[in-house]
Amino acid sequence: MRRVVITGQGTINALGHDVPATLEAMREGRCGIGELDLRDVERLSVRIGGQVKGYDPDTLFNRQQIALYDRFTQFTLIAAHQALDGAGLTFAGELATRSGVVLGTAGGGVNTWDENYRSVYEEGKNRVHPFVVPKLMNNAAASHVSMEWNLKGPSFSVATACASSNHAMGLAFQLIRGGVADVMVTGGSEAMLSFGGVKAWEGLRVMSKDACRPFSANRNGMVQGEGAAVFIFEEYEHAKKRGAEILAEVVGFAMTSDAADIVMPSEQGASRTIAGALKDARLNRDEVAYINAHGTGTAANDRVECAAVADAFGHHANELMISSTKSMHGHLIGGTGAVELLACIMALKDGVIAPTIGYEEPDPECALDVVPNEAREARVEACLSNAFAFGGLNAVLALRRAP
Amino acid sequence: MTPETRRGVSMSETVRDKVIGIIAEQAVLEPGDVTMEATLEDLGIDSLGLVESIFAIEEAFDIQVPFNANAPEDSAFDISSVAAIIAAVEGLLAEQKGG
Numbered sequence: 001m002r003r004v005v006i007t008g009q010g011t012i013n014a015l016g017h018d019v020p021a022t023l024e025a026m027r028e029g030r031c032g033i034g035e036l037d038l039r040d041v042e043r044l045s046v047r048i049g050g051q052v053k054g055y056d057p058d059t060l061f062n063r064q065q066i067a068l069y070d071r072f073t074q075f076t077l078i079a080a081h082q083a084l085d086g087a088g089l090t091f092a093g094e095l096a097t098r099s100g101v102v103l104g105t106a107g108g109g110v111n112t113w114d115e116n117y118r119s120v121y122e123e124g125k126n127r128v129h130p131f132v133v134p135k136l137m138n139n140a141a142a143s144h145v146s147m148e149w150n151l152k153g154p155s156f157s158v159a160t161a162c163a164s165s166n167h168a169m170g171l172a173f174q175l176i177r178g179g180v181a182d183v184m185v186t187g188g189s190e191a192m193l194s195f196g197g198v199k200a201w202e203g204l205r206v207m208s209k210d211a212c213r214p215f216s217a218n219r220n221g222m223v224q225g226e227g228a229a230v231f232i233f234e235e236y237e238h239a240k241k242r243g244a245e246i247l248a249e250v251v252g253f254a255m256t257s258d259a260a261d262i263v264m265p266s267e268q269g270a271s272r273t274i275a276g277a278l279k280d281a282r283l284n285r286d287e288v289a290y291i292n293a294h295g296t297g298t299a300a301n302d303r304v305e306c307a308a309v310a311d312a313f314g315h316h317a318n319e320l321m322i323s324s325t326k327s328m329h330g331h332l333i334g335g336t337g338a339v340e341l342l343a344c345i346m347a348l349k350d351g352v353i354a355p356t357i358g359y360e361e362p363d364p365e366c367a368l369d370v371v372p373n374e375a376r377e378a379r380v381e382a383c384l385s386n387a388f389a390f391g392g393l394n395a396v397l398a399l400r401r402a403p
Numbered sequence: 404m405t406p407e408t409r410r411g412v413s414m415s416e417t418v419r420d421k422v423i424g425i426i427a428e429q430a431v432l433e434p435g436d437v438t439m440e441a442t443l444e445d446l447g448i449d450s451l452g453l454v455e456s457i458f459a460i461e462e463a464f465d466i467q468v469p470f471n472a473n474a475p476e477d478s479a480f481d482i483s484s485v486a487a488i489i490a491a492v493e494g495l496l497a498e499q500k501g502g
Contacts, residue, residue: 045467205454205472221473263451299473 003236003251004176005402006345007090007244010082013227013329013339016049018082021348022339025328026354027375028086032329033212033223033290040195046207049193050225050330068131069144070109071191075228075335076141077148080185082109084149087232087244089183091150092145101145102172102182104164104188105332107197108157109136114194141189145230162294163255163389164188165229165337170253170395172233182235187338189228198224206298212331214295214324215302215370217361222296225330229338239363243272243314246402248348251382258392265301265388270308274384279314281398283382285316288381288398290347292340293370295324295329295356305386306366321373321378326368327357337387341397347380349399418464418496420490425459439486446485453482460488466495 011018014032015025025032036049058075059067069077091099112135119125134140139157146155154175158168165188172186192198201207201224208221239246254276258269278285294305302324310317325343332339343354352375359372385397420434427434430446437446443453450472457468457480468491469479480495481487 201453203458205457205470206472208471219473220471220477 002177002179003249003403004233005171005236005239006231006247007234007239008083008087008232009247009342010079010086011227011229011339011342012052012055012078013332014052014225015227015322015329017055017078019342022255022342026325026343026346027352029355029357029374030328031298031357032225035075036193037297038193038195044195044198044202046198046209048209048223049198050223051193052227055383067129068135069095070135070140072105072107072114072189072228073141074190075145075226075258076103076230077190079187079189079228079230080145080265083185083230085233087234089232095182096150096152098153098181098184099151099183100155100175101142101151102154102156102158102168102175103142103145103186104158104160104166104168104334104338105138105141105190106159106161106164107190107192108138109140110192110197111194112136114183114196117196120299123349136330149185150373152186158390159334160393160395161389161391162333162336163387163393163395164334166254166385166387166395166397167393169231169337169341170255170397171231173250173397176233176235179181182238184233185230186233187228187230187341188335190333190335191226192333193224193226207399208297211358212297212327213358214293214297214327214356214361215306215363215366216359217363219297219299219302222298222326223330225326225332225336226331227341228335229340231338231341247377248345248402249400250397251400252277252283252398253396254280255393256397258394260392265304266392267304267307267311269392269394270305270386270388271311273396274308274312274386277384277396277398281382283398284286284317285313287382288313288316288384289320289378289380290353291320291322292343292385293322293324294386294388295326297326302363303365305388306368309368317368321353321369321371321376323354323356325354337385337395340385344383344385344399347378347383348399351379353379353380418493419489421463422460422492423485425456425463426485426488429456436483439484441485443482460492464492464496466492466499468495
């Protein structure tokens, strides 16, 4: 069976503009969530988010590029650049045709929709920029990555709300394992922190106005984030032959559908997906020392997720660590699983477990070791990354230490 | 009865009728079948139905309803029964619209 390893990683998110800065923030349990700085923020009732700060696209992209790159595409290209630099890969000839890009995003070019709706509805203009469509389409980021690095194999974008990145990375894994590709650029991106993007979430009444406190009894909702993370998935023998540094191995993936409710999570569905990922990875339950939780900080998700972990792991649920880094970088919606995979790789590679910050009061319905408030050192052989999306679409990845 | 109290009565009847109308629509019932002591659960209204009802109330009365689905019991808006919701809407109207 072909094995799949990770040979590059890159990110930009509220915790940092690259991987070292992000991991340092996670180790220190630093919070990247703060007051939102965006147009018409005074008309929002939710005014916090994990926004990428100190970011000036004009210093990174030229005028023609800015005209084509929505913020979610910009984030993707920044993260992809870091990942590909780290992997040390260039794509030509057969490798180019055997390599592709699969990226997750829920909203795609939300800022482009927002700005152009303003223009035609609010300002009454009858003309928009000619590149609105190629800028806002969900696959724009994947396409620009393919163009920038000459990736000519299977390439597409995945939209499954909060599970988009995990689905994307799971599919990238399967494409390599199944022999369809040798290298896949994968991960996800989201840039939904615009007036319309926040207003839409506000309507659902599941957002916190002060902080994201996953698993804490006094949690009161989720907080949006933005950014991207991109990884290089590579067939193991290919990576070994060229002497690439291997960050971790992707060993399993499972995806399921609850077929039940458009917003409420399902314990049975989540548990079934976790068990499926373990089986696909041929992992024993007791080999898993860490789970990066979906952990949104809503009342329903955290309760259901803890019950699902307890169900899938039995007694071992009390031995493992489970943390939600959304407490620090916010919920990146379609990009969240990608940023959270950074915490999984840190656990496997560096032996550091990112904490769940903002944890104030134990909740008997979330009675697992949630690594409250402070990072911890531990040797981790294998870990999982959970994503349970609105619409009941679940995706769980299983990783192991580098072979 | 003075004109003021008559206006008061008719206004609060309107509030009650409007709220019941919103709840009845959500529950797919006739307004006459929505009793004051019924809970939303009794009426078969789930969490999404509740959020949609609150939105309809905000739109109908032009008020802001303080409600977080993560902690309904901590929200300042009492949803324990139809009567409680009507009273809460009247309270918010007095607060936000000066009576």
